[in-house]
Amino acid sequence: MQDTFAKEKWGAKNTLKSYEKADQSLADVMAGTVDVVLADGEFVRTAVAGSNGELEIVGPKEMIGGGIGIGMRPDDTKLHEKLNAALAEIKKDGTLETLTKKYFTEQK
Numbered sequence: 001m002q003d004t005f006a007k008e009k010w011g012a013k014n015t016l017k018s019y020e021k022a023d024q025s026l027a028d029v030m031a032g033t034v035d036v037v038l039a040d041g042e043f044v045r046t047a048v049a050g051s052n053g054e055l056e057i058v059g060p061k062e063m064i065g066g067g068i069g070i071g072m073r074p075d076d077t078k079l080h081e082k083l084n085a086a087l088a089e090i091k092k093d094g095t096l097e098t099l100t101k102k103y104f105t106e107q108k
Helices: 002-010 023-031 040-048 079-090 093-104
Strands: none
Touching: 079 093
């Protein structure tokens, strides 16, 4: 998704590079072989926080959309039902909120 978005938005006037893993893109930024990285916000915030001031976040906060999704086979209704039941339970008992605050810094 990020690759397609970047190609459509900036591909005509820029040289773009895709990576298998996000940490590879940050290694190239730190090495000076690429100028910027388009990546998930939580990943970038964590990297910036640990960069001793060598990295910074620039640009709009939300470019491609928001939230987190779970992909599954559309015909696997049993799995869908189990997942929805588990999500409902962790919402109800507060576990989801606790995990969200712990692992997603924007929610703190």
